[in-house]
Amino acid sequence: MKRVLLSFSILLGTAYSFAQVVVSGVSPASVQGNYNYGVQANCGAWPGETDDGSWNVLSNIDFNVAGAFVQEEAILVEDGSTGTNAQGNPISQEGCNALINNTDMNPNNDLTGKIAVIYRNTCSFAQKVQNAQDAGAIAAIIVNREDDYQLGMLGDAANFPDVHIPAVFLSSVDGAIIVNSIEAGEHPVIFIGNKLGAFTNDAGAVKGEFMVSPYGGAHALLYDGFTPGIQVYNYGSADQDVTVTATINGPAGYNWSDVVGPITILSGDTLSIFEGNTETFAAWNLGIGNYTAGDYTLSYDIAISGGGGTDDFPFDNSYSSEFKIQSDVISLSRLDGTNMPVVNSYPMNSATTDYKSCMMFQEPNSSSLAVHGMYFVPHADTSAYDMTGTEILLYAYQWDDTWTDLNDPNFTFDPTTQDGFQNLNLITYGSHYPGSNNETDQVAFAAFDTPFILQDNVRYLFCLGTTNAPDIAFGYDNAIDYGANYSILAQPISPVITNGDTYAAGWSSSSATSIALKTFDAGSLSVEEANAFAATAFPNPANTDVTIMINAQGKGTVVVTDLAGKVVMTSAANFANGQSTLNISEFESGMYIFNLTMENGYSAQFNVVKK
Secondary structure, three states: OOOEEEEOHHHHHOHHHHOOOOEEEEEEHOOOEEEEOOOEEOOOOOOOOOOOOOOOHOOOOOOOHHHHOEEEEEEEOOOOOOOOOOOOHHHHHOOOOOOOOOOOOOOOOOOOEEEEEEEEOOOOHHHHHHHHHHOOEEEEEOOOOOOOOOEEEOOOOOOOOOOOOEEEEEEEHHHHHHHHHHHHHOOOEEEEEEEEOOOOOOOEOOOOOOOOOOEEEEOOOOOOOOOOOOEEEOOOOOOOEEEEEEEEEHHHHHHHEEEEEEEEEEEEEEOEEOOOOOOOOOEEOOOOOOOOOEEEEEEEEEEHHHHHOOOOHHHHOOOEEEEEEEOOEOOOEOOOOOOOOOOOOOOOOOOOOOOEEEEEEOOOOOHEEEEEEEEEEEEOOOOOOOOOOEEEEEEEEEOOOOOOOOOOHHHHHOOOOOOOOEEEEEEEEEEEOOOOOOHOOOHHHHHHHHEEEEEEEEOEEEEEEEEEEOOOEOOOOOOOOOHHHHHHHHHOOEEEEOOEEEOOOOOOOOOOEEEEEEEEEEEOHHHHHOOOOOOEEEEEEEEEEEEOOOOEEEEEEEEEOOOOOOOOEEEEEEOOOOOEEOOOOOOEEEEEEEEEEOOOOOEEEEEEEEE
């Protein structure tokens, strides 16, 4: 994690030297596009790196030099070891022993002249790369065990003085894309290197340098669109006339589009299409309440006119991002078909004991909504830790610091801590205690002790907290990259608090925590009435009967779905003394989502685990 903030100039100015050095999938289509990556630490072969003598990469290739690259098929390493590691991957593909790829045992996995793909774990990075190099590989891709790529891979020249091939470090999610292609027999080809001048006609963009919707799960009562924007590079040796199209496709055939260009970009130059610049897209602003509920896709497409309109490296010309508009929750992450937060990663910090994963919220018209609780996804390695009964706390803070954005000097007004989180005033809180290990990686809901109505233009911080880190982590959606939003708008996205230290950039400036705020219409339901619907169930886990408890009387309907959204029960419920009992003995073991709706229209949702 980084406490130091990215600035506008880092993204759109000096970062060009970094953006021109890419790791990109060339073929097949399943791997195409740029990947975020880490590099060999202090080897001098990458932009911004200084050589400390721990690696000898410069004897082979220097990616500071325009046009220096490798492009070849990626192949999984194999050293003949047995067993699987904690992530379920073959230990033999960690590459800690002499590789057997080029032997008769693996006639189709010859690494000679290829790019080695290696899982992280067990031995040093230098040893892995040395073994791959000894087997003939010209570069190495090391796949992390977590969804994080921001790691400098340390060298070990004392023990491995002959390592000279380049290596890059990918997240577990991006690495899986390449591994899946390898295992499918698609022979994926990967480009690693400096694109500047490598091809004659080549314009493109980089993941994380285009604007996305400010919410993956936007609320129709407060959503007011956004202005698309993207940073475009002319990597090619020829000047290019570039046209960039932003498109938003929505429900019922809805389509919005705007075009910038054609504009001439000189070789090696950039085009910054962002609000406030000379070139900008029109704002996608239909007015609050005028956005149809449903699924939307934002797309950017880059086309060139030079060279007969043919891009020599078209694999970074198109990008897309998904979001949903509905009237139930507010979420940075995407939402699934039941409006629950999408999760595909669980970042963890082994040095952390006290950990909060947060999302910032601030909107000009938010007083139309009140917040009842939070959906979230807890995670634990249940082979090593029993999460049953672990306390997970929910916090809703009013963030009363005086700064307006992250470039405001008031953000770091404390000269000792350089900390802009000085005035977090707790509004309300809640708690959740997992009933069993079956809740790991599953959506859970917890209500705040006191629901509250949001205020217009007030900054809030909603957090999940645990004192059992690093055993407990929380879910994130890495398919939405908020990197450009963070830099251009200069507002926190998913801050993180660990051991009392605050990080406005979170795990990375692009982080999207999978927290979904459960809301209700502030004009139709009082907070006291909403509080009555902090529904609970006991016992949980349950084997036969489960009793639902609410602070209300009367008739209602309970719809139970499995985690795939399939309805497994619909039952009438009559609440006497605030309790009603259902029999779930016919359910298969697992977690189920209970949706309760009373005759007066009030509703609640909670999870029950069937033993």
